[in-house]
Amino acid sequence: MNTLDSLRFSLKSENLAHQVTCLACDSSSVQLISSCEIKGLTIFETSLCEACAHVYRSIKPNEIWFNEQFAVRHQKQLEAGISPISxxxxxxxxxxxxxxxxxxxxxxxxxxxxxxxxxxxxxxxxxxxxxxxxxxxxxxxxxxxxxxxxxxxxxxxxxxxxxxxxxxxxxxxxxxxxxxxxxxxxxxxxxxxxxxxxxxxxxxxxxxxxxxxxxxxxxxxxxxxxxxxxxxxxxxxxxxxxxxxxxxxxxxxxxxxxxxxxxxxxEQNTSPERPNAKVLSELKSEIQNRYALGLPSENAHPHVFELPFLNDLSLGFKGSSELKMKVHDNYAQRHLILKEKSRFVISESD
Ligand SMILES: [Zn+2]
Incomplete structure (x- = not known):
């Protein structure tokens, strides 16, 4: 166990930013895919745009919070003699x-x-x-x-x-x-x-x-x-x-x-082609499917994940201190249990 294992990034409602419309096309026609809660506070939310199939975070920690936490992490890395470069x-x-x-x-x-x-x-x-x-x-x-x-x-x-x-x-x-x-x-x-x-x-x-x-x-x-x-x-x-x-x-x-x-x-006066309705609808339904993969079936969107705390500024919550090089390999270490319909509790792997 190294010094970084004990890091916890705390967060209050004033540290959150809200993005109501699509971050790519500014449409207000969006659907909620999932949200993450810590002790009842929604700290992170994922939405899908109906108009362009862009996926974006409609609630997230704000930039000031991220910059402060990056500085905390950098300091801890220095103290622990860990290189930030792989x-x-x-x-x-x-x-x-x-x-x-x-x-x-x-x-x-x-x-x-x-x-x-x-x-x-x-x-x-x-x-x-x-x-x-x-x-x-x-x-x-x-x-x-x-x-x-x-x-x-x-x-x-x-x-x-x-x-x-x-x-x-x-x-x-x-x-x-x-x-x-x-x-x-x-x-x-x-x-x-x-x-x-x-x-x-x-x-x-x-x-x-x-x-x-x-x-x-x-x-x-x-x-x-x-x-x-x-x-x-x-x-x-x-x-x-x-x-x-x-x-x-x-x-x-x-x-x-x-x-x-x-x-x-x-280019002046740019106007990109919108994807045709069929392409857009297939893309959206595939994205919805992806966000449900790995969960017990019969649990429709939006999903709610209850996290114990944040211990990683990229992964959000990692279930083990052993960090893998590939992002997706870290996911396997999370433990998930169904609490009630479409609501899950995430914990550390044992
Ligand atoms: Zn959009």
């Missing part, structure tokens, strides 16, 4: 950015400058520099940005809303960052300040049906959004990014291909 994850990150760099070079052969929003420890820059590209990064997490700076990379340790630059970039990327943001629209609007007419915006996020395997995602604190191709297109278009297209970044690389990878360009 070598295995960074090796994979380098491979992934290698593939992204090649895909961007193909899409924009003259690419010379690159801005990565949420660059982590800057591992991906190695891959871009090998292609002769000048890299800039934004990373608010000190434990990661300090490593990037130590390695000589041009990284600003700020939230993207406070990033400053006099120049525009040929490619701007958000690689597995947009799904974490409470206000992704604001982020995409902000990105336009650093774009020129030919800038390519590369967005990579988990794809909802690839990522959501069962009910456990209802507890996944780290993701504010689970995107599908249509909801990402609609969100981007509201920010003024059009010409959206899916690209197969990881085809033939041996890396996981299930993520949603899309490229956008600035």
């Amino acid at each position: 070598e295995a994850i960074e090796i994979e990150r380098l491979e992934r950015y290698g593939a992204i760099g090649l895909a961007m070079k193909k899409a924009s052969p003259k690419m010379g400058t690159y801005l990565d929003v949420g660059c982590g420890p800057g591992t991906g820059f190695k891959a871009f520099e090998e292609l002769g590209i000048v890299c800039t990064g934004v990373e608010p997490d000190t434990s990661r940005s300090s490593i990037a700076k130590k390695n000589g990379y041009d990284v600003q340790e700020v939230e993207f809303q406070h990033f400053k630059s006099e120049q525009t970039y040929d490619v701007i990327s958000m690689v597995h960052s947009l799904e974490h943001f409470q206000d992704p629209l604001d982020l995409l609007i902000r990105a336009k300040s650093f774009a020129h007419e030919g800038t390519l915006l590369y967005i990579e996020v988990p794809e909802v049906l690839d990522h959501v395997q069962d009910w456990n995602d209802s507890l996944y604190l780290a993701h504010m959004s689970n995107f599908n191709e249509h909801s990402l297109k609609i969100l981007a278009s509201r920010a003024g990014w059009g010409k959206g297209r899916v690209i197969k970044t990881y085809e033939n690389t041996g890396l996981h291909e299930g993520h949603l990878c899309m490229v956008f360009q600035l």
